[in-house]
Amino acid sequence: MKKSLFLLLLLPLVTIAQDAFSKKNAQKPTEDLTEVNINKNIQGTLLTPDTYEKVPLVIIIGDQGAVDRNGNERRTKSNAYLQLADSLLTRGIATYRYDKRILTQIKNRKPSDKTLFSDFIIDAKESVYFFKNDRRFSKIYLAGHGQGSLVAMLAVDKNVDGIISINGAGQSIDNVIVQQIAQQQPGLDKVAAETFERVKKSEKPVVDIERDLYVIIGPQVQPFMKSWMQYDPATELKNISAPVLIVNGSKNRQVDATEAQLLKDAAPTATFEIIENMNHVLKTVGNDEIEASKSYINPNFPLNQRLLELITAFVK
Template sequence: MNYYLSLFLICFFLNVNGQETYYSSKDIAINTLIDGTLLVPNNTAKPKLAIIITDYGPTDRNGNQNFSNNNALKKLAESLTSKGIATFRYDKRIVKQILKKKIDAHITFDDYITDAISVIDYFKNEASYSEIYIIGHGQGSLIGMLAAKDKADGFISLAGTSQSIDKVIIEQIGAMDPTLIEATTKAFESLKQGKLTSEYPQALETIFRADVQPFIMNWMQYDPQHIIKSLDMPVLVVNGTKDLQVSVDEAKALKLASQKADLKVIDNMNHVLFIIEGDELENSKSYNESFRPISEVLTTTISEFILN
């Protein structure tokens, strides 16, 4: 064999640590709405599979959206597969719609649950995997625990909140401007009763726009603590101390709600799974810095949880 070809093949099958990373990659269309990427370790008969569900907004399979290009979920998938775990990560349905310029203005939170269940069912029917675990990041934590119930073998929450979304938003608004709490709470009370409202702080137009309210109304009916308590499977809750969006207290509350849950708090890890040694400016900038590696403690913690 040509010397340079041999050298290329050796380098291709080695990662930076000199460990073998033999796995295959395949793009799969679950249905007309959902596309994703499957990574499967070679020479492993019926490996365990981890399905990764993305965060809020038009987030793609790699964990990216406009002005936030970090590839965090792609790195997570590749790291887990290099440790012998098959992974599937997929674009939220809105991503495909944006690319095709055919956006459904009536997407609901329940649609994302339906999509996650479709993914689980696809791989259960394929019967190529010994166990199926769900990893939900951010909003994907709530979607994942709802989809995982009675279907998956284990569930992992990454930076998931412990409160319904209305309570999360009210808490965040209060931290920014306490004078908006009363009006924000009143607006959510209207949505809780199934009524759209035009009475809300104009500073919160992006949250309470008329076209967004039905989605929020659907989303806020779910209580993560109640749902995680109902999961009859191994559960792992993970959060980082440098997460600007979800505090460690949220992870602790999820842990307390589930007798089956283990909790791992990772020092200096932020919301997009990077280790941040500096200040909030470095933290914020990192969301768009794809050159950063994700936390090694994170990948070790998750892989040990799944494999053991």
């Protein structure tokens, strides 16, 4: 199995248990507060422009894995979300970005194997609830990156004024994975498709798994994967009436730009663009693959400016 497959399909192997939001214990935001911990699962950073006028708030929802509020995980340090938040701040837009609950529990040395995809939706909804009555903000937008794109779609309610899908898939995750495997190891994709179907239909963990697929759909991650692959992003997007911005990058090697087109087909009125030379971690790269790989580990690699222009225009 090629190592690149596991980089593309990296899934959280250590997860944590759901913790319902409690209004009684919620911390109220204050004017000078940048560290905002909504509850023990949602710990993040709020950046607000220095102005007396109301400004839009963009809540950034991270990609899959134990991703921190800056867009990094154990193997990468792109600082993509930190750069995005800092850049939007200079454009008069507030942001809230938070660590994925998986990472928060690992930090607290309380990992669990009970986290489901629905827990990420809960976290996004609770973030909206926390800020919905904050008088500093004129509107609230959800900006989901990668896996966070689907989370944003499922977290939309009457308090959300629009969603931004950044490099999100347009079909269920099992179909995305099967297509990726087909490109890298033809033949294994058929085994993967059959395995996903067995897992979907089985009430108990499926233990007879091809070795090369174990990290993707082994018994340990099956509960989480089953809770994730039940959702079809294109179908979910059809049910959203709020304004939508859909973007992907022409240099995205993890989620192909065709996925964004599937979303656009589901939401014809959405603002849509395939951003030239943007990769999965929102950086501007060229044709040199070695140089482009540095964008995942170099926190100073420049953020794509067209992405900033699109988000700013959409939000304002």
